[in-house]
Amino acid sequence: MTAPKTPSTAEELRGAGLRVTAARVALLETVRHGDHLDVEAIASGVRDRVGHISLQAVYEALHALTAAGLVRRIEPAGSPARFEGRVGDNHHHLVCRSCGVVTDVDCAVGEAPCLAASDDHGFSIDEAEVIYWGLCLDCSTARSS
Numbered sequence: 001m002t003a004p005k006t007p008s009t010a011e012e013l014r015g016a017g018l019r020v021t022a023a024r025v026a027l028l029e030t031v032r033h034g035d036h037l038d039v040e041a042i043a044s045g046v047r048d049r050v051g052h053i054s055l056q057a058v059y060e061a062l063h064a065l066t067a068a069g070l071v072r073r074i075e076p077a078g079s080p081a082r083f084e085g086r087v088g089d090n091h092h093h094l095v096c097r098s099c100g101v102v103t104d105v106d107c108a109v110g111e112a113p114c115l116a117a118s119d120d121h122g123f124s125i126d127e128a129e130v131i132y133w134g135l136c137l138d139c140s141t142a143r144s145s
Contacts, residue, residue: 016068026050027061031071032085036093036102042083076102076131092130098139105132 009028010020018024023046030045031037037045043058062083065071072087076095082102094103117125135143 012070016065016070018064018068018070022050023053023057024061024065027058028065028070028085031065031083034084036074036082036084038080038082074102074129074131090127092128092132094132094134094136096136096139097133098135098143101136103136 009025013020013024026046026049027042030042034045039058043053043055046053046058062071066073069087072084073081074093075081079100086104090107092105094105
């Protein structure tokens with residue numbers, strides 16, 4: 001018995017109804033191997049893999065990948081949009097107020113995926129976005145030294 005084959009990046013793009021291009025493959029792989037990257041860091045990673053790509057092309061590809069559910073966009077207050085490859089599990093984020101590092105954290109305590117609002121105001125809620133703010137271990141250690 002063989003283990004199920006993990007789809008390639010190109011197969012994932014096709015499965016999402018997107019045209020497969022070298023830039024999209026490089027972009028999706030850059031996001032997935034990065035850590036909450038901003039657009040500039042993604043563009044740099046894509047350029048390292050495929051050569052020149054315009055910032056506009058990066059924005060357009062990110063929009064398409066986000067709409068297709070292959071990439072998640074987060075926007076911590078006061079920070080540029082960041083992108084990650086962890087999608088579909090409704091996890092949350094920790095953001096350091098000092099250095100800006102962003103870290104994943106699993107769903108808040110309660111019924112997963114944290115969809116029980118105290119008052120839903122008639123909405124049919126399908127997602128929750130929580131951002132915890134504070135100091136990361138490095139920054140809090142540096143402040144106490």
